[in-house]
Amino acid sequence: MDYTCKTAFATNILKNLSATGLGKLVSVQDIDGAEVITIDIGPMEIPQYPVYLVKTIERVNIISVDDDLPVVYCRDDFPIVPHLNVLPDGRKTLCLFDVPFNDIRYTFNASMFLRRIVYWFEQTARAQLHQADQPLEPYFPGTCDGLILSDSGYPFVRLKRIKTLNSILYKEIALENITEGRVYILLSAVIKKNYTKNIINRMPQTLGELDDAFEENILKELETRFSEIWAVKQTSLYKTIFQEKETELRNSGVLLAIRIGLSRSEGEEPERYYIKAFQVSDTFQSLYQAFGYHRSKKNKLEKVKPAEDYKNISIIPFEMFYQFNSQFATFLNEGTITEHNDNIVQIGLGALGSQIANNCIRAGYGNWTYIDPDALYPHNLARHCLNQDSIGQNKAQAMQQYANLLFDGKDNIIKAVISSDIFSKSEQEKIRASISEATLVVDCTASVAAERYLSHELAGKTRSVSFFMNPTGTALIMLLESADRSITLDVLEMQYYRLLIREKKLWHHLKSDRKVLYSSTCRGASLVYPQDNASIFSGLCSSAIKQIFSSPNATVSMWVYDDLSITRYKKIGEIFQEINCNGWKIKISSSLITQMYDQRRNKLPNETGGVLIGAYDYEHNICYIVDIIDSPSDSEEYPNAYVRGHNGLLKQIERLEEITIGNLTYIGEWHSHPTASTQPSKYDLILLKSISDYTLAQGNPGCMLIVGDSNFSVYLQSI
């Protein structure tokens, strides 16, 4: 039989049918202007014992729809199965794809469509259409319109109507906001039975049909709530919401939210709770009247006659959406409630800081105090999370407002803001208090001074982490203290420099030819680098923050971004031994001490030695001994004397100063004694003098270290 089809799609379907043998054409009809193609699909691979009674040949009606997926109707007595839509009129359509039509448009043609129909039937026959990792089906079909609610406890909500392109959303706003929206009575019903069939039920059109959709009598429960609602008249809410006008109460709309537990199989705890809302009645009055209630002269709601018409009250379905709050954010980010409550202080909300903050806010992660003295300037916007509206505002405050706007003002994930720098005397108490209450301080100041001040003066017992980028913005550095703070930020900073010297690939890490806009440090602030990098690194930072509590270890980590890939360098932080000497605190790397003991032992019975590399902190009177340069090749080593040679020494020192942009330098000499004594000999004292003569020119004390059999001594000569 030859058919002429109106649409190209229908023509292709017919062509494809004869080519593939996937089915036989029955008819093409024009019904109410729509082209209906009736096909016997099959013979299909239907097993001998199908779980659902699918026939080897199934008759379907295909109706093409303008610019959308053609609708496939199956026979009316087809069993109710997953991925089947039951229309209000009882007809059934196949749910063929789990993605919107636009997503498959590029693969869509008649052949693919027909094969998909065959697949649908064949998999349905085996009850295998719904994959184990697919989410469970909703209990009722989806609807365009939605309710956006927060978790308010009482049955009254004020909803504002928002029109989207193709739906209506009702969003909850403050009850007190009497100039906007309309008051609704929101009643909820929890269905006790768990449903395991994983099928989409027919959408109820009336209150009676809704009641019939469940074994439980939800309407009875609905009725019991009338008096409770009426009782609002005795509370202060009556004035707040209804201005004590009974007509306002009676004219409230009524919504019913049904919660249904859905499980994958019998006996299992619900995998999810499905909530659907229905607008039950336009006014509360019309609802209670349908149930036979009447407002008595005594101002009470009384049942005066049996319920009659209520079953025919038509209902309108709505999807339920929860207001985005920080708990919801935590859930959507796969976070935990514990993380959600972590108490954290963040210092610095610049480019990197604001983006770390943004990541954490959107994840509903933590409970924050922000500290930053700076205002937002136009040039910040290249990489800052805030926008034009916040220019001139304090960055910390503006970020708090940003978080509040995100969570609709009801969450205080940012519990406090201190708009000053951490050195501020007037705010010192406040800053110390917030840090002492916190479990972590996140330092994003990109300032060595701030990091050191935090480490020495503010942190107390609170663990800290510093994040900063190198001047070219190509690497991110994380200095993480140990949980017990036996390893602090300042010594981690030293280990970071040492890492740069020791890893040849990192020798250019701090080099920058770029123009520096403001002041210069080894850390990248206000320099020119891509937002891409700030974004990539801020993601690493916020991920790292969330993992911090899982390990007590201190670490120095570096992520280098190059050619669309990231290389990570990671060193476990080590303890620096502390020695007080001449009013200075000497902090010396434990591994370095071991290294010197080893070199001494290897050269016994002779003495040996080399050059000490380190740094001074004049503010805190600290001398850091971080590394050594091994005994140069022209050194003289005897059982009772050591003369440090100079082959290649200058080159080495210049190089390490260049690599660390002067943060590490020559600080003195070390040598070994073959005996246990670490007391300086007269020659040693002459050496120390010559060291100080040199270092004094740099404004440093001279440092000499003597390694004995099982101990060592450090001598520091100040001006």
Next chain:
Amino acid sequence: MSQTLTFYPLGNAETCLLELGNGAKLLFDYAAMYDGSTTDTRYDIKKELSTIKEFDVVMFSHAHDDHTHGASEFFYLDHAKAYQSESRAKIKELWVSAAFLLDTDLENQSDAKIIRAEARHRLKNKYGIKVFAEPDSLEKWLTDHEIDYDDVSDLIIHAGQVINLPDSLNEEMQVFVHAPFSDDSEDIQDKNDPSLVLQVRLFNNERETNLLITGDTPYQVLDKIVDISQANSNESFLAWDIYDIPHHCSYTGLNEKGEKAVRIITPTDNVQWLLEQATTNAHMVASCLKITEETSPPHMCAKRAYEKYTSPDVKFLATMEHIPFSGGKPTPIKFVIDSFGVTLKQDRMQEVYFKKSAPRAGKQ
């Protein structure tokens, strides 16, 4: 776990391949009928099965050419060097009837005769064979060849028992032997009479699926099988999900034809009972030509009987009638057997297309 069972379109000839979930392969008969011409619509099984290096079991139901044709060119046979090239498929275990083994009425150089030689070689050397039924003449043959009966008694299988299968087969299947009977294996008039009749039971979780393999067994033997099974309460071994219709859908599998031509042949009471042992949505497969009023066999009156005496949900299929696309050649009838029972696979265009060469292209 699942198995596949494939019936190949070979005209009036039979080959059926059972592949287990663990990869084991059992072949019931081998008849490579394709003549190599472009007009021959029979399937080239020699090529199709060439990828299989070894069969766990090769059964020859009886010694006729339409069940053995080309076997001597396909299988690796231990008894003579001539049949031992690399490309040939090995046989772990050969199943034949005693009647086949003892058959003296075989043409020289026929495939059946070469298979007989292989069977005798294996029995003499006491390995890799099962011989079905034990007529007196078998004992005589053993004595003549100085073989101690006790040494080979394990290799001789009697009707009415479940075969001891190796572990590789045992986990997924069981085989019950219905025929041949020892007393039918003497003084053979027709080689069809002592055909092997087996019920193969496949296990998939809780699901059992039964295949009834019948060779060219005539109704008289089927009658006897039904009588004996009923007498011994072995009815369950006659249940079937797939019935391998005997003798290319000849009336001989149902009843005598009688003198007068009939539209539908009436099966004997026992055969009717046997057909009623079909389970829900069962399948019958006839390895035969396209059935018309003229073909003999297959007989249209037999086809009608198979359809009439089984319930409407039981499906009749004939190998040469299994043509997926109009104008195409017949394709194998393939069943997948799993915990959902039997599924008849439908040929998908892509599979068919990529299993054949593209048409010739070029200037000349």
